[in-house]
Amino acid sequence: MSKHDVLIIGGGHNGLVAACYLAKAGKKVLVLEANSEIGGASTSEYVFAGLEAKLSRYSYLVSLLPDQIIKELGLNFECISRKISSYTPYEKSGNDAGLLVKRVWDESNVQSFNQLTGSDIEGQAWQRFYDQVSQFAQVIAPTLLQPLPTKSEVKSKLNDDLVWQMLIEQSLGETLDQYFKDDLVKGVVLTDGLIGTFASAYEMQSNICFLYHLIGNGTGEWKVPKGGMGALTYELHQKALSLGVEIKVNSKVKSIDAQSLQVVVEVENGEKFEGSYLLSNAAPQILAQLLGNEQPKSLEGSQVKLNMLLKKLPKFKSGVDAKDAFVGTLHINESFTQLEKAYKQANSGVFPDELPLEMYCHSLSDNSILSDDLNQKGFHTLTIFALHTPAKLFDLEPAKTKELAKQRALSALNQYLVEPVESCLASDVNGDLCIEVKSPIDLENEIFLPRGNIFHKDLSLPFKEDGSEIKWGVETDHPRVFLCGAGAIRGGGVSGIAGHNAAMAVLELN
Ligand SMILES: Cc1cc2nc3c(=O)[nH]c(=O)nc-3n(C[C@H](O)[C@H](O)[C@H](O)COP(=O)(O)OP(=O)(O)OC[C@H]3O[C@@H](n4cnc5c(N)ncnc54)[C@H](O)[C@@H]3O)c2cc1C
Numbered sequence: 347m348s349k350h351d352v353l354i355i356g357g358g359h360n361g362l363v364a365a366c367y368l369a370k371a372g373k374k375v376l377v378l379e380a381n382s383e384i385g386g387a388s389t390s391e392y393v394f395a396g397l398e399a400k401l402s403r404y405s406y407l408v409s410l411l412p413d414q415i416i417k418e419l420g421l422n423f424e425c426i427s428r429k430i431s432s433y434t435p436y437e438k439s440g441n442d443a444g445l446l447v448k449r450v451w452d453e454s455n456v457q458s459f460n461q462l463t464g465s466d467i468e469g470q471a472w473q474r475f476y477d478q479v480s481q482f483a484q485v486i487a488p489t490l491l492q493p494l495p496t497k498s499e500v501k502s503k504l505n506d507d508l509v510w511q512m513l514i515e516q517s518l519g520e521t522l523d524q525y526f527k528d529d530l531v532k533g534v535v536l537t538d539g540l541i542g543t544f545a546s547a548y549e550m551q552s553n554i555c556f557l558y559h560l561i562g563n564g565t566g567e568w569k570v571p572k573g574g575m576g577a578l579t580y581e582l583h584q585k586a587l588s589l590g591v592e593i594k595v596n597s598k599v600k601s602i603d604a605q606s607l608q609v610v611v612e613v614e615n616g617e618k619f620e621g622s623y624l625l626s627n628a629a630p631q632i633l634a635q636l637l638g639n640e641q642p643k644s645l646e647g648s649q650v651k652l653n654m655l656l657k658k659l660p661k662f663k664s665g666v667d668a669k670d671a672f673v674g675t676l677h678i679n680e681s682f683t684q685l686e687k688a689y690k691q692a693n694s695g696v697f698p699d700e701l702p703l704e705m706y707c708h709s710l711s712d713n714s715i716l717s718d719d720l721n722q723k724g725f726h727t728l729t730i731f732a733l734h735t736p737a738k739l740f741d742l743e744p745a746k747t748k749e750l751a752k753q754r755a756l757s758a759l760n761q762y763l764v765e766p767v768e769s770c771l772a773s774d775v776n777g778d779l780c781i782e783v784k785s786p787i788d789l790e791n792e793i794f795l796p797r798g799n800i801f802h803k804d805l806s807l808p809f810k811e812d813g814s815e816i817k818w819g820v821e822t823d824h825p826r827v828f829l830c831g832a833g834a835i836r837g838g839g840v841s842g843i844a845g846h847n848a849a850m851a852v853l854e855l856n
Contacts, residue, residue: 349620350376350592352852353611355599356627356831358386362582362591363845364625364830366419369589371853376619377591380837381599384583385428386627386793387800388840390715391466395783396775398717400729402575402657404784404793405800406729409569410841411578412491419738421581425569426711430674434534435461435762437511442481442663442762445530446670447472449567463528475525475535478509479560485556486808487564490836490843491850493817494810518556519547522682523606528710532682534645537704538638542838544648546689546737547682551645554805556839557809558838561808568675570711599628602636604824611636623852625830626822627845628804633822646737647786647798648692650751652730655780657772659707659726663763672707672728678758679703680733688734695739695745701754702733726771730755737786748783779826789822801838808836820848 354361357379377617379786383389387404408425412780416423428449435444446458458467485503489495496505501510512521518539526532538546538559539552546552560566571577586593602624603610603711609624623729626633631641659668674779679688679700688698709716709726716725732755740747759767772780786798795802810816819835820828831850 347610347618347620348376349608350374351621352376352623352625353378353609353621354620354625354830355592355611355633356380356386357384357595358627358831359388359579359582359840360837360842360845361625361627362513362579362586362830363415363419363842364627364736364849365586365591366582366589367577367849368418368585368852369591369844371849373852375591376621377586377593378597378599378613378619379593379595380794382595384544384578384593384595385579387795388575388579390574391656393653394583394655394772394774394780395778397655397720397772397780399720399725399726400440400574400576400715401653401655402571402729403653404651404789405575405840406706406708407568408571408840409567410558410843411562412487412843413563414839415842415846418465419553419582419585421578421585421768423578424572424603426572426587427567427569428667428674428711430670432534432677433666433671433761434530434676434677434680434752435662435666436530438462438578441832444662444664444666444671445534446666446721447674459531462527462530464689466494468531472531472535473719477828478506478512478568480515481509482557483561483566486561490774490808491846494819494835496812496814497809508655508744513553515556517548517550518552522547524641529681529683533680533685534677534684535593537677537702538684540685540733541704541731542647543650543805544645544689544692547686551804553772554807557808558805570708572712572714574708574715577813578840599636604637604827609826622826624827625848625852626827627831629796629799629831630829631795631796631803633827637824637827639823642803644796644799644803647789647795647800648734648736649786649798649800650735650748650755652732652755653782653784653785654728654730655772656726656767658724658770660767663762663764669710672705672726673710676704676705677703678762685733692734692736692739697739697750697754698734701753701758704731704733705756705759730759733764735786737790739769740785740787744785748785751785752781802831802833805824807837810835814856820844820851
């Protein structure tokens with residue numbers, strides 16, 4: 347049986363980050379990945395037969411990855427800023443228009459809010475609200491790669507009872523009710539509390555999800571990964587290999603024995619490996635199962651992802667330039683009322699009739715993911731992330747429900763287009779339209795996300811209760827076993843934070 351200092355179950359980006367830090371510190375590390383490719387939910391793939399378009403198949407935007415990790419590991423990985431944050435089309439008094447929000451606030455933002463709401467009030471509330479959120483982000487971001495701060499430490503550092511109250515003590519729904527009057531504006535803000543989290547605006551889980559979407563690098567800006575999300579995994583892979591990390595693919599771990607001083611894992615082909623420490627990049631639910639423990643409870647995944655390749659961008663009824671509409675996040679069916687209604691419908695087992703959608707075109711910011719030929723022909727990628735579609739809706743009739751999700755998503759977009767998006771879809775070499783749909787069930791089957799939860803399990807607040815003995819947020823009941831993936835405290839999203847923190851937890855024991 348081969349021996350290592352550290353065994354890592356899973357070669358997702360977090361497992362690779364952990365491996366790099368540990369190998370850099372001189373540890374002998376083995377990564378065991380179940381699939382034939384590493385990367386987990388951070389991959390780029392040629393999805394459509396015969397077409398050189400490399401799509402970020404699962405995760406697609408980056409905010410939470412600290413610059414410190416890129417620098418410390420010397421990764422050649424860049425993210426691109428988008429000048430437009432979001433576009434939300436709407437119809438008012440029979441006219442098509444849209445709320446266009448530029449990332450850097452300017453006069454056109456003021457006008458866009460005025461056009462929607464009839465005054466300056468909502469635009470000013472928006473600025474005040476995000477300024478206050480930014481205060482919190484600037485306090486919490488520098489702590490993410492350090493031992494967990496306590497609740498009191500964060501509160502005292504923030505030193506603003508109003509901001510603490512609006513983000514931590516009361517639900518996001520109540521806060522939005524206080525700050526905003528306009529249903530559409532409120533909904534656009536709320537979406538960050540619902541991406542990957544099946545909750546009502548009035549449940550605290552939305553606050554937690556919201557915070558993770560607003561704290562990245564202290565700005566909360568979501569950027570486009572140059573070369574696609576797979577570029578990050580590629581860089582981490584190269585770095586890990588250069589540091590001597592051993593990586594075995596097609597090595598699904600089927601059991602763990604952590605009873606003695608060494609941890610022994612067995613993979614499906616019967617091979618066994620021994621390590622002084624074990625890190626799990628696999629979800630906490632999977633780790634519990636492998637250890638023979640009770641699985642922690644969690645919400646299930648609640649999103650559908652659609653990946654598309656277009657031969658041209660569709661035109662909007664509002665007359666907005668499609669490049670402006672698609673370069674940031676395009677919101678459809680995401681007024682506050684629509685989001686709450688979709689949640690209630692889905693929670694009662696009904697597929698939402700007005701499916702809330704987030705959309706974005708990667709190739710407008712970074713055309714390196716398309717071949718020269720496709721770029722010259724004007725092709726573009728389009729990603730749709732549909733909310734409030736929990737796994738339970740797909741259990742009975744997975745294929746039929748996926749088809750329903752696709753139809754609802756496309757027709758929701760089409761209500762704002764001059765021409766249906768279907769007429770803009772490219773075809774692959776077999777003549778099939780370039781569109782694929784990933785349900786929560788697909789995510790569990792393909793990349794082992796329990797019930798399709800994109801964060802492995804419910805996100806947790808990025809601090810600990812006063813008096814808690816947890817140090818890094820990666821600890822388990824077993825002293826030699828740590829979480830190094832999204833399911834750790836502060837782990838969700840493409841961030842490498844859990845990988846870094848698990849590596850630190852191991853290194854400080856040696
Ligand atoms: C559709 C989708 C869209 C998303 N969009 C974004 C986004 O735009 N931005 C963002 O920041 N986040 C996004 N996320 C969330 C983000 O991708 C994840 O939180 C993040 O990738 C988690 O990384 P990880 O390395 O911790 O785990 P994972 O990427 O899940 O990797 C875990 C690895 O463990 C392996 N594994 C599991 N079980 C075993 C076993 N028994 N033996 C061996 N190996 C095993 C898996 O195969 C996998 O490779 C999205 C996720 C999804 C699914």
